[in-house]
Amino acid sequence: MAGGIALATTGLAGRVRADLPPGTLESALRDSLPGKQPLIKRSFRPPNYESPVEVFNDVITPNDRFFVRWHLSNIPRIDAGSWRLVVGGDGAERGFELTLEALKRDFEPVELVAVCQCAGNRRGLSDPHVPGVQWGSGAMGNARWKGVRLKDILARAELKKEAVEIAFNGGDRGPLDATPVFSKSIPAWKALDENTMLAYEMNGAPLPHWNGFPARIVVPGWAATYWMKQVSGIRALSQPLTSFWMNTAYRIPKGKFPIIDRFTSQESDTSTPITEIPVNSLITNIANGARFASGQSIAVKGIAWDGGYGIAGVEVSLDEGHSWQSAVPGENYGRYSFRAWEYRFSPQAAGGMTVMARASNVRGTSQPSELIFNAPGYHNNVVQKIAIDIA
Amino acid sequence: MNTKARFGWMLIGAGVAIAAHGGEMPVKLAPGEHAALVQSRCATCHSLDYIVMNSTFLSRTAWEGEVRKMMKIMGAPVPESDVAPIVDYLTQNYGVK
Numbered sequence: 001m002a003g004g005i006a007l008a009t010t011g012l013a014g015r016v017r018a019d020l021p022p023g024t025l026e027s028a029l030r031d032s033l034p035g036k037q038p039l040i041k042r043s044f045r046p047p048n049y050e051s052p053v054e055v056f057n058d059v060i061t062p063n064d065r066f067f068v069r070w071h072l073s074n075i076p077r078i079d080a081g082s083w084r085l086v087v088g089g090d091g092a093e094r095g096f097e098l099t100l101e102a103l104k105r106d107f108e109p110v111e112l113v114a115v116c117q118c119a120g121n122r123r124g125l126s127d128p129h130v131p132g133v134q135w136g137s138g139a140m141g142n143a144r145w146k147g148v149r150l151k152d153i154l155a156r157a158e159l160k161k162e163a164v165e166i167a168f169n170g171g172d173r174g175p176l177d178a179t180p181v182f183s184k185s186i187p188a189w190k191a192l193d194e195n196t197m198l199a200y201e202m203n204g205a206p207l208p209h210w211n212g213f214p215a216r217i218v219v220p221g222w223a224a225t226y227w228m229k230q231v232s233g234i235r236a237l238s239q240p241l242t243s244f245w246m247n248t249a250y251r252i253p254k255g256k257f258p259i260i261d262r263f264t265s266q267e268s269d270t271s272t273p274i275t276e277i278p279v280n281s282l283i284t285n286i287a288n289g290a291r292f293a294s295g296q297s298i299a300v301k302g303i304a305w306d307g308g309y310g311i312a313g314v315e316v317s318l319d320e321g322h323s324w325q326s327a328v329p330g331e332n333y334g335r336y337s338f339r340a341w342e343y344r345f346s347p348q349a350a351g352g353m354t355v356m357a358r359a360s361n362v363r364g365t366s367q368p369s370e371l372i373f374n375a376p377g378y379h380n381n382v383v384q385k386i387a388i389d390i391a
Numbered sequence: 392m393n394t395k396a397r398f399g400w401m402l403i404g405a406g407v408a409i410a411a412h413g414g415e416m417p418v419k420l421a422p423g424e425h426a427a428l429v430q431s432r433c434a435t436c437h438s439l440d441y442i443v444m445n446s447t448f449l450s451r452t453a454w455e456g457e458v459r460k461m462m463k464i465m466g467a468p469v470p471e472s473d474v475a476p477i478v479d480y481l482t483q484n485y486g487v488k
Contacts, residue, residue, distance in 0.1 A: 021445070021446060024444045027418070031416075042440070042444060045437055131445050131457055133444070179466045180464065244464055
């Protein structure tokens with residue numbers, strides 16, 4: 001339990017809020033859901049568990065260490081044999097049903113490595129704090145997804161030209177009938193992107209129950225709120241989806257983030273649905289307060305990612321951001337994947353030191369040095385600052 | 392303990408039994424007036440670590456906003472007469488310090 005609390009605070013100090021709220025630290029513990037390694041428990045019911053930062057020393061996040069996030073607590077155990085996917089909607093010419101076997105048999109399988117990141121990842125580090133699940137840095141993961149292109153499924157449904165959005169139904173339900181069912185939609189153009197898929201495998205294995213078995217939507221580059229789990233329905237809509245989860249939740253103020261992808265059918269005068277993941281990075285191998293010896297060669301390791309434009313580079317600063325040096329990039333798993341990086345240095349003098357990392361993408365967008373604050377606590381990509389001691 | 396509070400304690404057992412998986416451990420709220428009421432009203436739908444996790448940074452107004460969100464949006468069947476005592480308890484025990 002103590003380990004979970006210590007790790008939950010790893011990695012942010014100084015100008016960036018260093019601490020999760022006191023109650024978050026108090027209620028966090030290392031806990032294993034069935035089939036999972038111990039993760040950091042944020043809430044039991046519905047289950048919300050994040051990966052400890054050290055998990056991200058591997059570019060691919062193992063299935064049993066992949067974060068778990070549910071809005072509603074009644075999560076059915078889906079039987080693969082009786083599962084059916086219902087495709088239709090008023091924006092499609094013809095509806096049909098698929099078994100899991102037919103889904104795998106009738107459509108061309110595709111694979112893609114992509115980051116799945118909760119829109120509220122790092123919410124717990126927001127300054128000031130804002131209500132919600134108080135995530136640290138681990139409400140994300142990077143996996144090799146295998147499934148079928150959503151556009152291939154939609155082609156069989158014969159989309160009408162009036163189709164503006166594609167909506168998804170999932171399996172989870174609230175404990176009360178009055179609780180709104182979780183449903184999401186994406187713009188038709190994004191649903192028809194060749195990289196958007198309905199995945200049935202993750203890292204070469206069936207999706208874990210907690211990550212959406214038997215099939216989930218994968219929207220590479222976009223926040224995980226759209227990556228509907230336990231998908232049972234795909235509906236083409238001629239009108240924008242109306243639901244709490246679209247109209248109220250998962251929205252950001254217009255113009256606040258350097259976002260390219262727009263979801264115009266759901267925009268209001270002042271706010272817009274979350275879309276692409278902003279450029280970000282994480283130092284994965286050094287915790288706040290770590291001690292080193294002067295003259296020792298120190299490797300700073302981490303990952304960087306963005307909304308699918310591609311990481312152009314990561315820079316590291318050891319002097320409060322006055323000067324920046326390029327980190328060495330690791331293997332490239334594609335533009336939607338985490339990109340590993342490493343930077344080595346040998347401190348010559350004893351004393352305190354800060355380590356910062358800043359990623360930039362190919363569009364020339366970098367992480368901000370000040371948090372882009374928003375009330376729901378989404379898209380926290382402020383530059384990290386880790387304090388270390390050189391003895 | 393008044394009738395409402397006793398009723399609340401009975402519901403706590405029901406709330407815990409709803410656990411979606413075997414791993415849920417009981418979350419103990421700070422003792423205080425209306426603690427039982429808060430447990431009974433909130434634990435029906437979610438574990439009580441949601442309360443502890445969201446502390447201690449919410450004002451009374453913010454806690455009331457959360458309670459009303461649960462009622463209006465999530466459909467929590469909380470009578471209006473329970474709102475003030477629930478918000479009192481949350482503010483006093485889990486409010487901004």
